[in-house]
Amino acid sequence: METDTLFKPGHTACAGCGQAIGAKLVIESAGPNTIVVNNTGCLEVFSAKYPESAWNVPWIHSLFENAAAVASGVEAALIYLGKKANTNVIAQGGDGSTADIGLQALSGMLERGHDILYVCYDNEAYMNTGVQRSGLTPFSSATTTSPVGAKSFGNIRPKKPMPEIALAHGIPYMATCSSAFMQDIQRKIKKALSIKGPKYIQMHVPCPLGWRHESELTLQVAKLAVETGLYPIVEYENGVLISKGEITPKPVEEYLKVQGRFKHLLTNPEAIKQIQDIADYNIQKYGLKKEG
Amino acid sequence: MKELLEGSRAVAEAVKLCKPGVISAYPITPQTHIVEELAQMVASGELDSQFINVESEHSAASVVLGAVATGVRAFTATSSQGLLYMGEVVFNIAGMRLPLVMTCANRAISAPINIWNDQQDSISLRDAGWIQLYAENNQEVVDFHLMGYRISEDKSMMLPVMVCMDGFILTHGMEMVDMPEQEKVGIFLPPYQPLYKLDPAFPISMGLLADPDYYMETRFAIKETLKDALQFIPKVALEFKNIFGRDYKDCLVEEYHTKDAEKVIVAMGSVCGTIKEVVDEFRKKGKKIGLLRIISFRPFPYQRVYEILKDIPRVAVLDKSVSLGAYSPLAIEIKAAFAGKKKAPQAISSFVAGLGGRDITPESIKDILRKLTQKEIDLEFIDLKPELLKESYGD
Numbered sequence: 001m002e003t004d005t006l007f008k009p010g011h012t013a014c015a016g017c018g019q020a021i022g023a024k025l026v027i028e029s030a031g032p033n034t035i036v037v038n039n040t041g042c043l044e045v046f047s048a049k050y051p052e053s054a055w056n057v058p059w060i061h062s063l064f065e066n067a068a069a070v071a072s073g074v075e076a077a078l079i080y081l082g083k084k085a086n087t088n089v090i091a092q093g094g095d096g097s098t099a100d101i102g103l104q105a106l107s108g109m110l111e112r113g114h115d116i117l118y119v120c121y122d123n124e125a126y127m128n129t130g131v132q133r134s135g136l137t138p139f140s141s142a143t144t145t146s147p148v149g150a151k152s153f154g155n156i157r158p159k160k161p162m163p164e165i166a167l168a169h170g171i172p173y174m175a176t177c178s179s180a181f182m183q184d185i186q187r188k189i190k191k192a193l194s195i196k197g198p199k200y201i202q203m204h205v206p207c208p209l210g211w212r213h214e215s216e217l218t219l220q221v222a223k224l225a226v227e228t229g230l231y232p233i234v235e236y237e238n239g240v241l242i243s244k245g246e247i248t249p250k251p252v253e254e255y256l257k258v259q260g261r262f263k264h265l266l267t268n269p270e271a272i273k274q275i276q277d278i279a280d281y282n283i284q285k286y287g288l289k290k291e292g
Numbered sequence: 293m294k295e296l297l298e299g300s301r302a303v304a305e306a307v308k309l310c311k312p313g314v315i316s317a318y319p320i321t322p323q324t325h326i327v328e329e330l331a332q333m334v335a336s337g338e339l340d341s342q343f344i345n346v347e348s349e350h351s352a353a354s355v356v357l358g359a360v361a362t363g364v365r366a367f368t369a370t371s372s373q374g375l376l377y378m379g380e381v382v383f384n385i386a387g388m389r390l391p392l393v394m395t396c397a398n399r400a401i402s403a404p405i406n407i408w409n410d411q412q413d414s415i416s417l418r419d420a421g422w423i424q425l426y427a428e429n430n431q432e433v434v435d436f437h438l439m440g441y442r443i444s445e446d447k448s449m450m451l452p453v454m455v456c457m458d459g460f461i462l463t464h465g466m467e468m469v470d471m472p473e474q475e476k477v478g479i480f481l482p483p484y485q486p487l488y489k490l491d492p493a494f495p496i497s498m499g500l501l502a503d504p505d506y507y508m509e510t511r512f513a514i515k516e517t518l519k520d521a522l523q524f525i526p527k528v529a530l531e532f533k534n535i536f537g538r539d540y541k542d543c544l545v546e547e548y549h550t551k552d553a554e555k556v557i558v559a560m561g562s563v564c565g566t567i568k569e570v571v572d573e574f575r576k577k578g579k580k581i582g583l584l585r586i587i588s589f590r591p592f593p594y595q596r597v598y599e600i601l602k603d604i605p606r607v608a609v610l611d612k613s614v615s616l617g618a619y620s621p622l623a624i625e626i627k628a629a630f631a632g633k634k635k636a637p638q639a640i641s642s643f644v645a646g647l648g649g650r651d652i653t654p655e656s657i658k659d660i661l662r663k664l665t666q667k668e669i670d671l672e673f674i675d676l677k678p679e680l681l682k683e684s685y686g687d
Contacts, residue, residue, distance in 0.1 A: 033492045037358065050506050053497035058490035060361050061499035062354060062384050069351035073314060073358025073366070074490060076342035080313035080364050087492060105354065108347035 006032060011054040013046040016215030018179040018205030018222060019094070019121045020046070025182055026119055026203075029189035030088050032057060035078075037071040039093030039102055040064040042128040042207075043121060065102035067091040068109035068118060075114045084115060088193050092119040095136035096126045098202075099162045103135075110169035110198045117192045117199040120162065123207040131210040135160040138230070139278060140271055141261045143210070148264040153271055158278060166200035167236055173199040175235040179206065180222035181245070188235065195237075204231045212260025224255040229279035232286045246290040249283055252276045294470050299430045299462040300325030302469045303369070303395055303455075306437040308339050309477045310393070312367040314359035316344045316352040320374040321407045322459035323397035327369060349374035353381035353394075360390040361498055363489030365441065367392075371459060372399035375413045379420075385452050386421030386514060388499055391444035391484070392452040393437055398561070398612075399459040400648040408649020409459040411561060415589075415613040415621045421514045423453045423521055424590040425543075426560040430467040433457045435538060438472065442481050442528050449524060450487060451517055456589075458562040458612075460649070472536055480535045518591040525588060544593040546585040549575060550600055553582030555664050558601075558626055559610040560586045563645075563652050567610075570657040581661065586622065594629045601626070602635040606664045610657075610674075612646045619671055620644050641669035650675055 006027045013020035023043055027034065038044045038061045047054040048061060062070045071091035078084040091109070093102060098120040109116060125143045126132040133146040139158045142148045146155040167174045173195045175188045185203065192199040206222050208215040225231040226245055230252060233245030252275045256262035265271040283289050297305065303326045307315075315334070317327035333339040342359075346352045349370050356366035370378060375396055385392055396414045400406040414424060423443060427433040433455065440453035457463060472480075488496060502510060522544065529543035540546075546564075549571055550556055557567050564585045574581040584600055586593075601607055611620035618624065623642035630636035643660050646652040656674050663669060 032495075035362070035490045035492065045501055048497050048500045050500040050502045053500060055497050056495055058492055058495045059497045060358070060490055062357055062388070063380055066350060066354035066357075066381065069346065069354030070358035070361070072344060072346070072351070073316070073355035073360075074362045075358075076314045076344055076355065077359040077362035077364035077366075080340075080342050080359075081362070104347055105351050108351055111347075112344065 006056045007047070008054045008056055010052070011047045012049065013042070014209055014215070016206070016208040016218040018207060018218050019043050019123060021218070022121055022179045022185065022203045022205045023047070023092070025185045026090065026092070026189050027057060029186045030090060030193055033086055034088040034090055035074055036060070037067045037074060037089070037091045039067040039097035041094040041097055043092070043094065045128060064097050066105050067093050067097070068102060068105040068116070071116045072109050072112065072114050075116055089116045090119060091116055092121065094127070095120060095122040095124060096134040099135040099160050107169065110166060110171050110200065114198055115196050117189070117201065120200070120202045121205045122202050123205045123210060125207070125210050127207045127210045136162060140265055140275060142264060143261070154264065163200070163202055163234065167239065169198070170239065171200060172197045172238055173236070176202045176204070176231070176233055178204040178222045178226050178231060178233060180219045180226060181233070184233065210261070213258050217258060221255070221258055224250065224258070228252045228255045229283040229288055230255060230275070232282045232288055234286055241286070244286050244288060247288050248290050249279065249288070252279050294468050296466055297430065297469050298325065299433060299457060299465050299467065301329050302430045302434050303437065303457070304329030304333065305471055306434040307367050308333055309472060309474055310367070310438060310441050310481060311365065312341055313364035314342045314344065314356060314366040316346050316355035316366070316368045318346050318349050318352045318370070318374065320349070320371045322399060322463045323369045323371040323374070323395065325463060326395060326397070349378040350381060353378035353385065356392055357381060357385050357388070357390060360392055361388070361490050363484070363486040363491070365484040367394070369395035369397065371397040372401060372413045375417060376401065379417060382417055382422065383420045387510065389450040390452065391450055393440040393444060394452065394454050395437070396454050396456045397459040397463045398456055406648040409461055410612045410647045410649065411456065412613040412647070414454060414456045418590055418621065421451060421518070422590060423451055423518070423588065424456055425453065425587055426456045426589060427462065428562055428564045428585065430462055430465065430469050431538070433462060434469055434471065435532065435536070435540070438477060438481060439528050439532055439543065442531070443521070443525060445484050446524065447487055449517060449521060451514065451521070456561065461562045476535050480531065521591050522593055540587070542596065544588040545596050545600065546587060547600060548583040548585065550582035550584055550604070552580055553604055554580040555606045555608065555661060556582040556584050556601060556604045557608045557610055557657065557660065558584045558586065558622065560589060560622060561612065563610065563612065566652060566654060567657055570654050592625050594625070597626060597629040598633060601629070601637055602633070605638050606666070607637045607640045608660050608664050609640060609642050610660060611642070611644050614644055614647065623671070638666055639664070639668040642671045643669070643674050644671065645674040
């Protein structure tokens with residue numbers, strides 16, 4: 001069994017790492033005829049430290065921000081070789097390398113129409129360098145560069161709307177998903193790879209170290225993010241919303257209280273209200289509330 | 293066949309002969325004509341290649357990195373800010389031991405912004421692990437691209453090659469060029485046979501993290517390969533001569549009237565054409581002047597330089613770049629060639645000229661020769677304008 005797997009055990013991810021769960025699901029869903037291009041980040045470091053590699057598919061890492069561009073070159077080479085039709089190309093990275101430093105390369109890849117699936121593992125901060133704030137860090141979250149203090153409630157801005165930015169490129173497929181919903185991940189990866197052109201999938205992946213929750217709570221925390229409306233699960237094909245994760249909304253406190261990064265908010269009803277407003281906005285925007 | 297071609301067109305024709313499967317392009321003056329010509333060749337079906345218009349030089353270099361890693365010959369070209377912007381990818385390509393040829397249309401570095409020629413751009417990336425060849429004219433530019441792929445892709449090398457050509461002077465200059473025949477190029481440069489590639493049939497991981505237990509040896513290996521390149525480049529130049537007839541000797545340096553010279557100028561690139569004219573003029577008058585042209589700046593041919601210059605009384609090094617806060621880059625290397633040696637010129641004087649496209653005229657060269665006394669000059673800028681210096685520094 002282990003020898004057949006495309007993402008082998010023995011890597012050095014932390015216990016409860018949501019990204020490790022997600023990355024395994026992605027490559028196992030994509031299958032062996034896949035070339036993976038990885039940005040620098042936790043996944044790259046814990047899966048491919050010389051002389052070992054967890055990857056049983058062709059895998060390349062170049063730099064922090066250029067996976068989308070390197071993947072563009074891989075795809076172009078496969079077209080030249082006449083091998084693109086039966087080879088998937090997946091570019092992947094964390095939220096920092098996707099939404100911040102690698103946004104330009106990603107935008108170029110999406111705009112040029114390459115037949116590539118880009119997967120963003122969103123753990124909402126620069127975890128590999130020690131939990132610094134990224135463009136996808138949520139409002140009021142405490143990180144090492146958006147700390148809490150007498151004059152600070154943590155991160156001052158809401159998450160950059162990456163799914164909408166990707167969608168605005170007019171790409172044929174865009175979806176969000178969560179490491180708590182594994183079958184949904186598998187379905188979306190397979191669906192994305194069945195469509196020609198640039199695809200973007202953003203996956204919410206808890207980081208016990210950075211979010212400061214118990215490592216056995218990873219899936220529960222990820223599930224709460226979805227159930228509160230803070231991480232909307234949506235799927236767009238050709239710009240049309242074709243599926244959404246419907247919920248019976250839970251109050252955001254349930255999500256916030258299990259994580260150290262939001263601990264400072266719990267005694268502050270005003271701050272919790274602001275986060276509840278974000279969830280309510282998401283629920284309304286995408287019509288996430290289950291009928292009846 | 294001899295043709296009158298613009299330098300950029302000549303590069304495009306040479307690249308076409310090498311049949312890259314992937315070309316990435318991002319515009320920057322004075323490189324742009326090269327990729328425009330290639331775009332037209334692909335558009336008209338003359339060249340079977342995937343032409344990728346990227347959104348930055350960083351991605352231009354990343355695209356060719358990905359293509360070569362997938363086992364396909366690739367090409368890109370850049371200049372100045374573009375080269376610096378792709379700088380980390382430039383290091384990455386060498387570190388990952390991926391063979392590639394890239395043209396650098398040499399141009400000054402901002403600030404102040406300046407689109408004209410000097411060599412500060414490629415010189416700034418001299419430590420990246422690339423082979424750097426500096427061309428004097430467009431025939432060399434063509435031939436160095438062919439030789440570049442041959443050197444780069446050899447299993448004993450697996451390192452990228454930067455062909456450096458002076459911006460505008462060569463890229464936009466019209467010259468007669470003897471364009472090699474496709475059939476002969478096919479013999480000289482067989483299709484790329486990768487040593488390793490991204491292939492689902494045989495999955496490998498590339499670009500792994502190397503901790504202190506493993507990193508140093510990767511750098512040592514590149515150093516060793518570049519040392520070997522000092523032997524290998526001459527072999528390729530000989531193969532080239534046997535097939536195409538043009539003789540670049542060892543293709544590391546060119547000696548021009550150095551044997552009995554009393555004064556030798558050392559320089560790189562197109563300025564050497566001007567220096568040769570001055571040498572000819574002086575030789576006619578019986579004055580023993582010579583030129584040592586460095587073709588391969590990386591790897592640097594220290595031993596050759598030592599042998600050629602060890603008995604020359606006075607040497608002038610002319611740089612079209614600077615290493616601010618130190619001696620100029622070529623002068624540093626020439627001086628290093630004599631460190632700890634028994635023989636050495638009486639004086640190795642260092643001059644900087646032509647920055648930001650200021651003309652280096654025969655008069656500039658004569659000025660250098662006049663200043664070449666027994667007293668060594670540490671670093672002198674030629675053709676500075678006193679009136680502008682006065683504005684900066686006062687009287």
